[in-house]
Amino acid sequence: MPPAPASRHRTGRRTHGLLAAAEGLATAAALTAALPADAHDGGGHGHRPGRYQDVQLLSFNDLHGNLESPSGSSGRITELQPDGTTRTVDAGGAEYLATHLRQARAGHPYSVTAAGGDMVGASPLLSGLFHDEPTIEALGKLKLDVTTVGNHEFDEGARELARLQNGGCHPTDGCYTGKRFKGAGFPYLAANVQDEKTGKPILKPYWVWKKKDVRIGFIGVTLEGTPDIVSADGVKGVAFKDEVETINKYAKVLQRQGVRSIVALIHEGGFPASGAYNYDCDSPGAGAGISGPIVDIAKNVTPAVDALVTGHTHAAYVCTVPDPAGRPRMVTSAASFGRLYTDTTLTYDRRTGDIARTAVRSANHVVTRDVPKAADMTDLISRWNALAAPIGNRPIGYISADIDNTGDESPMGDLIADAQLAHGKELDPRTSLALMNPGGVRSGLTYRAKGAEGDGVVTYAEGFTVQPFANTVNLQDFTGAQLVQVLKEQVSGANAAAPKILQPSAGLTYTLDLTRSGADRVVTDSVRLDGHPVDPAATYRVATNSFLAGGGDGFPTLAQGTNDLVGEDDLAALGTYLTAHSSATSPLAPPAADRITVVQ
Template structure:
C-alpha cells in the first residue's frame, strides 16, 4: 500500500479548492514531529471508461477559467504513480460506480478489464455505488471473488481472479439483515491502523432496476457510518476515512463550498465525529471543502470528477501516540488528469489490448450522423441525444401500438461523436445506451400523463429540489413553467398536434427502469396493459439504419413559459 520516495521533482501544485492543472502534482506536505504522514488518493464514477471521454464532457474547466482535455486511465495511472512516489505512505481509493454502464471495451468482458486495472493500480479499497449492482448481486459477488462468467465464460483471459481489494458498503444487507458487503477495511501505515468505511445513499433502489437488487436492503447511511465508526473505535482505530457515493451538491459558480443540493449534504455534517475525512463522488462537480462535524470541529470533504478527469488527494498527519488524525494539518486538493504528461506505458498497453479485443464488435458501423449528437441539456432540459433516443423508441414500438415515447436523462451515458464521414459505430451507441433495458408500452390516461410530467420536479428527504426532465418524442409537446406552484408547472399537452384529453388513454413507450417507477416516476407503476417492445439499444441502432444519416434533433419540443 505504501508509495516510495519521490524520484524527481514535479512542477505545479494546488492548495485548498484550487484544481491542479499543470504537468506535475503537489508534493506531500511537511510533517510536524512525532506524526505519520499518509497521502490518500481517490477517483470516482469511472464507469469502466478506459479511454478518455469524448465530446463536450471530455474537458474540464480549470481555476483560471480555461478548459483542458482530461481523463483516460493511462494518464490517470501516470498521475497516481507520481502522487504515490512523492509520499512515504499512500492509499488509493475508488469511490463508487467504478464499473457499470461501461463502454464496450470493459462491458463486453463483464467489466473484468476494469477490475484488473484496479488490481494493477493497487487500490486499497473501493466503495460500492449503485452501478456496481446493475447486473445483480450474484454478478457483483463473482467480480469480487473471481471465476468465469456463468454464461459467457472467461472472454478476457483464461481465468479471472476477481478483485484484490475490499468492496465496502456498510448499509447494504440481505433481507435477513446479514451484511451483503464489508462495512469497513483496515490498512496499516507504519504500524498505525487507518479505517475506511463505505456507504451508498439509502435511496439507491430508486436508481436501479428492482430485479438487480432483489433480496437486498439499503439502510440509513448516517446510522451505518456511526455504527461502523464506533466499531472501529472499539478496535483501536482512531484514523477513519469515509467513502460515500453521493454528491454533496455545491454552488460551483458562486461559492464552491456552499451546499445547494445532493444526498451527501446531511452526511457531510451529521456523520460521527470519529470520521476524519469524507471523500464523495457523483458526476461532474469537483470541490475541496471544510464543514463542521457534529462537535463543531472542521472536517475536510473532497470530490473529484467522473470518468477519471479529476481525482481527489488528501495529505493526512496521524499522531503516533493518539493514532488520530491531526485535522488542522490536513491538506487536500483536486488534480486534473491532463494529457500533457506521458501516459503510464503499462496501463496504456492494457487499454490497447481491451480496445483491440472489443473492436470487431465495437467498430461495426450502425449508421452515420450529420453532426455530433450530445447529452448537453438546453434551457428546457432537453438534449439532442435524449430526443433522438425517444424518437428511436417510438419508431421501434409503433408496431405494438405506441403513440408517444419518453426517456430519462440518466439512461444517456455517452455522447455520439461522429467519426470520419459522420460514421457512428456500435461501440458508440452501446456506450450511449449500455444498460440492456427493455422497452415497455403501457397505457396512461391524459391526467396521468400530466401528473407524470409534474413528477419531473421532486424534493429529496432533506428538502432539496431535483429536476429530471424526460426527453419526449417529436410528436409530444407541452409547456413548462418552472416558477409556477408545484403541481401546476405543466400545461398545453399535445400528441400529434391534438390536445391531450385527461380522460382518454394513451400508449406510452418507456424503458423498463422507468416502467418500474425509477427516478421517482411512480405514476408509471399505475399504468395498465403493458406490452414488451424489444431492447432500447436495438431500437437506437435500427433508427440509425433507417435514417442514414441521422440529423440531430432540435431541442424545442418543450415550450418554456
C-alpha cells in the same frame, strides 16, 4: 435548478511538473494551523519518527469503466480562470490517470488510494461487453487500495458483485481470456448493504490501512435509495440501510479496535454552485457553496470520522462541512469518468492515533492528456479491444455533427426518445409518444472519428456507450391525466429537490416554468401532443424503457400503465433508427432540443 444526478437511473446489463499549477488547484481550503516543531515525519535517515506523519489520500469516483479517454463533453472538465472566466480542458483516460497517480505518489511513502463507488456499470463496450472484468484489472494496475460500492455495482446483482470481488469466470459467458478471472485485489466495502436473510453486510463493512505504526480505517456505504434507481433484479435479496447510522455504527467498532483515524467512502453526493472543478465551495463560508444529500449526511456523521470521500452526482468539489461538533471536515468528490483525482493530506498524530483535523488539506487535479501514457494500461486496453473489435467496430449510422448530452433537454435524449417512438409504432401503430429518463443517456455521439471508421460514422461501440443497459422498449396505455401527472413527477415527489427531466419524443411539447415551485413548474395547459391539448380522459400509448415502465427514477405513475407490450433491446432500437434515418451521403442532423420551453 440543480442538474439531475448523472448516475441515477435503472441499470441492467448487456452481455456481449506535469501536475501544473495551471490545473487551478481547488484548494477548498486547506485547514491550516501551526503544528508543533516535531510535526515532520522524522522517518528516514535513521531518525525516530516524529509525532506527526503526513498521509497522502488519493481518491476518485464514478469511473464507470471508462478505460479509454472519454469523448465529447464526457471527456472534458470545466476550469475556473483567475479572471472569473471558464475554459474546458480535455481530460480522462486510464492511460493518463495511471501516470498522474504514479507521479502524485512520488515522494510520498505513506500513500493510500481510495474510491467512492461506481467503478463499474454503465460502462463503454470495452468494459461492459466483458462484465467489467477489464476495469477490475485496470484498477489493480492503478494500485487502488479500497472502494465502496455504488448503485452501479448492483447492475447485475449481488451475486455478480461478489464475483467481481472474489473472482471466477462468468456463469453464462465463461472465461474470456482462457484464464480464470482473479477478481479485485482490493476490498469492496458495503457496510449498509445487508443480506435480507442474515442481516449481515454482503461484503466487508470496513477496512484498515496500515503502514508501520499508522492506521486509518475506511468505512464504505452507498446511498440508501439505491433500490429506487436500480432494477428490482439488481437489488434482489439485499437491503440498503441509512448511511449516517451505518457509518456511526462502524466508527464505534473501529474505535473499539483502537483505530481513531477514519475516512468514510460514501456513494452519495452534492451539487456545487459552480460546475468548475476548482470552484471554491467554501465561499462565503464553510460548505456554503454546495447543496444536496451529502450536506445533511456530512453534518450528521459522527465527529470520529475525519474525512468524507463522496460521489454519485458526478460533480467536482472540495469543501469543508462542519461535523456535529461544529468542527470543519473535508468532503470531496472528483467528478466522474477518471477526469479528476483528489489529493488529500491527512496529518496523523502518532500520540493520539487520530488525524490532526486542523492540518487536513485537499485539492482536485485534472487528469490531463499531456503526460506520457502508462504503457501497461495501453497494453491492457489493446488486449481487450482486440476481443471487442469484431462487435464494436460495426457501423450503425451516420451523423452530421456532434449530438450532445447536455441541458435539461438534450439532443441525444431526444434522439433516443424518437428511436423508441419509432420502435413503438412498429410494435403498435397506436403508439403516440416516448419518454426517456435522462440518467439512462450515458453520453452523446461525437462527429469526429475515434478510430478508423471515419468522421460522422456511429459504431456499435459508440451506441453502447450511450445506452449500455439491457433495457427493453415497453409500451403501456395511460390516460391523458396520468400523462400530465408523469410530467409533474419530474419536479415533485422524489424528484422535487433534484428534478429529472424526461426526454420527449417529437410531437410532445410543454412549458417548464422554473419560477414556480413543485409540480406547478410543469404548466398543465401547455402540454400538447402534435399541437393538440392532451385530453385528460383519452388513452395514449406510451413507449418507455423497462426501468421507467416499472416506476423507476421516482415516476410511480409510470408503473400504473395497462396493456403492457415488451419490445426489443433499447440499443437495438436506437441502431435500427439510425440505420433507417441516415446514410453516408445523408447523415442525421442533431435534434434541435426545442420540445420543452424553459422559463427561468
